[in-house]
Amino acid sequence: LMVWLRRTTHYLFIVVVAVNSTLLTINAGDYIFYTDWAWTSFVVFSVSQSTMLVVGAIYYMLFTGVPGTATYYATIMTIYTWVAKGAWFALGYPYDFIVTPVWIPSAMLLGLTYWATRRNKHAAIIIGGTSVGLSLPIFNMINLLLVRDPLKMAFKHPRPTLPPYMTPIEPQVGKFYNSPVALGSGAGAVLSVPIAALGAKLNTWTYRWMAA
Secondary structure (H helix, E strand, O other): OHHHHHHHHHHHHHHHHHHHHHHHHHHOOOOOOOOOOHHHHHHHHHHHHHHHHHHHHHHHHHHHOOOHHHHHHHHHHHHHHHHHHHHHHHOOOOOOOOOOOOOHHHHHHHHHHHHHOOOOHHHHHHHHHHHHHHHHHHHHHHHHHOOOOHHHHHHHOOOOOOOHHHOOOOOOOOOOOOOHHHHHHHHHHHHHHHHHHHHHHHHHHHHHHHHO
16 A cells, blocks of 8 residues: 555656646746747746756656656656647647747756666766756757747737737847856756755655655
8 A cells, every 4th residue: 555655646746747847838938938038038948947857857767766767757748738739729829839848858868867877866966957957958949949930920929818018029139148048058057956856855755754
């Protein structure tokens, strides 16, 4: 019974984090990541997605002890987001209205770190967490460059519920800082490490709580 309860608790946490990641995808970067608040939204999105990915991926990976489950977790997040996009499609928006973030390569780096260090938890936290934070903004910017004219899409399909101050604006590149990718990667790399440690600790806490 305790084994069943423990596993149920783990899987429930995985589902909750994956669903929250899907919500963050839509809320942290309305339209196509950055059109609402120009590059600022991209930086906020990068940090939120890096930390949300790493906390769930490392939790799941340490739970199973299999490096590949980090990638599996990112795949779950991706599928959830594609399904959530169906709601926007039903409202009359094109299906590429919200770009699905590229989580999987960053999760693969986390799993690769865990595998290369012979399942060293601390290396996964420090090196893997840093790798996720550094790489996710880069992959997502490449992802954005492949989208057909995101600003045109945003203006062509304005969200009717948006207040006036949230209407899309032309990106003011260089107004506050020159590189949203560099800022997102730097902040993500710093913040992903303690969040990865939190994910690892949650794994321990769950076991202790269920064993009590």
